[in-house]
Amino acid sequence: MRVRALGDSASAMRRAVGTEHAREALWTWVDRLAIGLDAVAAPRASLDAAAAARPCPVVDVRSYAREGSRIADVTGTQLDAALSDLPDLVTIMTGSSELIAGRTNPEALAGHVDEAVAQLRSVGCDVVLVTTLRPSSPLVPRRRVERSAEFTAELWSIARARGATVVDAWSIPHVRARPFGAIERLSLEPAGHRMLARRAIEALGVPYRDGLPPPVSEPAGRLPG
Numbered sequence: 477m478r479v480r481a482l483g484d485s486a487s488a489m490r491r492a493v494g495t496e497h498a499r500e501a502l503w504t505w506v507d508r509l510a511i512g513l514d515a516v517a518a519p520r521a522s523l524d525a526a527a528a529a530r531p532c533p534v535v536d537v538r539s540y541a542r543e544g545s546r547i548a549d550v551t552g553t554q555l556d557a558a559l560s561d562l563p564d565l566v567t568i569m570t571g572s573s574e575l576i577a578g579r580t581n582p583e584a585l586a587g588h589v590d591e592a593v594a595q596l597r598s599v600g601c602d603v604v605l606v607t608t609l610r611p612s613s614p615l616v617p618r619r620r621v622e623r624s625a626e627f628t629a630e631l632w633s634i635a636r637a638r639g640a641t642v643v644d645a646w647s648i649p650h651v652r653a654r655p656f657g658a659i660e661r662l663s664l665e666p667a668g669h670r671m672l673a674r675r676a677i678e679a680l681g682v683p684y685r686d687g688l689p690p691p692v693s694e695p696a697g698r699l700p701g
Contacts, residue, residue: 477513477534477535477536477564477565478536478538478561478562478563478564478565479509479510479513479535479536479537479538479563479564479565479566479567480537480538480539480540480557480558480561480563480565480566480567481506481509481537481538481539481540481541481566481567481569482539482540482541482550482554482555482558482566482567482568482569482570483541483545483550483554483567483568483569483570483606484541484542484543484544484545484546484550484569484570484572484573484660485504485541485542485543485544485660485663486504486505486541486569486572486609486660486663486664486669487504487505487506487539487541487567487569487606488504488506488539488541488542488543489504489506489507489510489537489538489539490502490503490504490507491503491507491510501666502666503666503669504664504669505664505668505669505670505672505673505676506537506539506541506567506673507669507673508669508670508673508674508677509537509567509673509676509677510535510537512673512677512682513535513537513680513682514535514537516682516683538561540554540557540558541554541569542554543659543660544659544660545570546570546574547570547571547574547585547588547589548588550568550570550589550592551570551588551589551591551592555592555595555596558596559595559596559599562599563596563601564601564602565601565602565603565604565680566596566601566602566603566604567603567604567605567606567676568589568592568593568603568604568605568606569605569606569645570589571585571589571608571624571627572608572609572624572645572660572661572662573660573661573662575608575620575623575624575627576611576616576620576621576623576624576661576662577620577661580623582623582624582626582627582630583626583630585627586627586630586631586633586634589605589630589631589634590634590637590638593605593634593635593638593640594638597638597639597640602640602641603635603638603640603641604640604641604642604643604676604679604680605631605634605635605640605641605642605643606642606643606645606672606676607628607631607632607642607643607644607645607646608624608627608628608631608645608646609624609645609646609648609651609662609664610624610625610646610647610648610651611624611651611653611661611662612649612651612652612653615653616653624646625646628646641679641680642679643672643675643676643679644675645672645675648664648668648671648672649668650664650665650666650667650668650671651663651664651665651668652664652665
């Protein structure tokens with residue numbers, strides 16, 4: 477199964493062996509999602525001789541997310557790169573920093589995401605939309621928070637219309653607001669990445685546990701294949 481992650485630095489992968497980024501404290505939710513998928517895929521592969529003989533890994537998780545990426549980048553070059561890999565599942569997390577950084581139109585931005593999801597669904601790819609982060613800092617103007625909420629509502633509508641899955645990042649409390657002028661205005665703390673990974677794993681119906689408290693709801697069973 478080929479899984480591709482699109483977005484900004486929150487969706488990057490940092491488990492590169494031999495670098496400082498290999499430290500667990502720096503893993504993103506995509507790193508942890510990959511671990512969960514690997515943990516489930518390994519037993520399956522051991523029962524399937526044909527799968528075990530394949531030169532490619534059973535689960536291939538890669539991220540095209542880059543620091544400072546905006547919705548235009550995610551639905552443009554990142555989407556093109558993912559489509560060229562013929563993915564089975566694509567995660568999209570974008571808009572959090574962009575929506576609180578200045579004047580933006582949530583509906584117009586959501587339109588770009590909708591087009592991207594439509595392209596992915598047209599080739600049979602499952603899509604996971606991760607909602608925006610909610611700014612925890614009281615310094616963020618209320619109207620900008622409201623725009624983020626409006627965009628998140630648009631994502632739910634897109635998912636319903638296109639048959640995608642939504643993962644809630646809006647209610648995660650472990651969000652840090654960065655100063656004005658930063659490349660990205662919001663970032664997830666380590667606890668937030670871990671919580672978001674758990675929610676994504678639950679949404680895909682993966683029977684994997686990483687030591688976090690039991691899930692609140694039953695998994696949705698959206699794992700392809």
